[in-house]
Amino acid sequence: MKDQHELQTTYADLLGETPDPTLTQLIQHIDTLSHGPQAPSSCSWQTIKSLHTAQSGKLHPLHDLTHTNAVISPPRQNRTRHWMRVGSGLAAAVLLLGILVGSLLFSAHAGPFQVFQQPNRHITLVASQHGRVPTPQALEQAQTILLNRFQHIGLTNTQVHVITTHGQARISLDLVSLSGNEQQALSTLLATGILQVWDTGPATDLGSLLQPGVTFHLTDYTQYNPGGKSGFANQDFNPNAFSASKDPQSGTYRVNFALQGSAITHFQNYTAARIGDVLTITLDDTVITSAVIQSPIPGSGAIVGNFTQAQANALAATLASGVLPIRLTPA
């Protein structure tokens, strides 16, 4: 929500020099409603770049085909289509040339984007399901989920294979080498992906606020979580609503979420009944955030942690793609 000064600056043309308080409040409300939606991960630059490349068959440069100052509008669509046809022909030529020199280029240098690099890192992980060898169906499902997770963050050329030998199932991954920051995100992408929301007791209690990264021990908090059950879990969240975004004020990254169905009201009631308690969110029993509930929280919010962009993207991708039916451990 904007403060009065920011509101006055942003909407000076509508508010005038001596703002009417009712009009100011109305504009504040419209501004709030207009800035609610958060873009999903499918709107990432990596995705757009990949789609553009797939459509045009070229990376760059973009060739200047005309000197007209065209703006896409209905009366000009025929002309746009004409230039698109010309562009397609040129793109095909560029693509052919690209094929000839492409392998040389990519072998000599790192590509402009990781998404276009050839996989150069191999990882093998042991898969288990409730301590046993997973079923073929579970392995196939896990393969699909893992591919979705990597595609979600733009690593579209990651390969995921299932290998079953000597009564042991393994998942083999071929992907591009990631930088230090992104390396941390990789463990999130390979997590089982069980998201749970817990009450960890009154904020005044020592131990109620948990540091991100520590292991969550339910036995310490059973009194606040009847039956040892979490308040909310994956099925209560709208998978399409998970998205990473940057807080323009703090500059940190966060993962936006929204609940779905009856969980929306349940979450509001749950938080309303626990004002002053600490809400802790875990991923596979590891704390990702822990915060004091200061007011009822409606059906949407954000997981605020010390995330890097890569970590926030990885967490959003993992949560949006669903829970793995298997557990992966290093081979």
Place this chain on the structure above:
Amino acid sequence: MIHSHSLTTEQMLEETSLIEAAQRDLTAFEPLYHRYMLRIYRYLFLRVGNPEDAADLTQQVFLKALGSLPTYRPRGIPFAAWLFRIAHYTISDVYRQKKTTISWEVLSHHPLVAEVNPELFVIHQEQLAQLAGLLVRLDPYKRELLALRFSGELSTSEIALVVDKSQAAVKKQLTRTLQQLKEHMA
């Protein structure tokens, strides 16, 4: 910083330099993408009312923009107006045969730690819900202008270029619409 006002000369020069760089090399478009993506997405979201369609349309808008970027001339129409014009016509093309809806649901972002008085919070939510109801019943053209002004964060001069009207006509319509909403909210 979110401002719909015209960019300063320095900002315009910086944006022009980014555009020219992107015209030479697509990779340079990324800062422009991050600058405008959320504004485009929110504008489209208010037009279609669901996140999936808004995301698909956002992709379409930027793919069209990337395809047309070589022909864009920074000294002509401002880049923001050019981009939103693409969005405006993309959605008009897609939804010409469909009934358009605008979602003004209370989807505002609520951090887990909210420094809000619970009573004030409830009143605030009720006012937002009342306003959302009024906005849904507004004339589509008026809603379009509000979506461009508030979600798109465009100035009235930029909106005028998007909807092919004069700046004075856009400003007059926005002022009247706000007055109409104010009377209903009272």
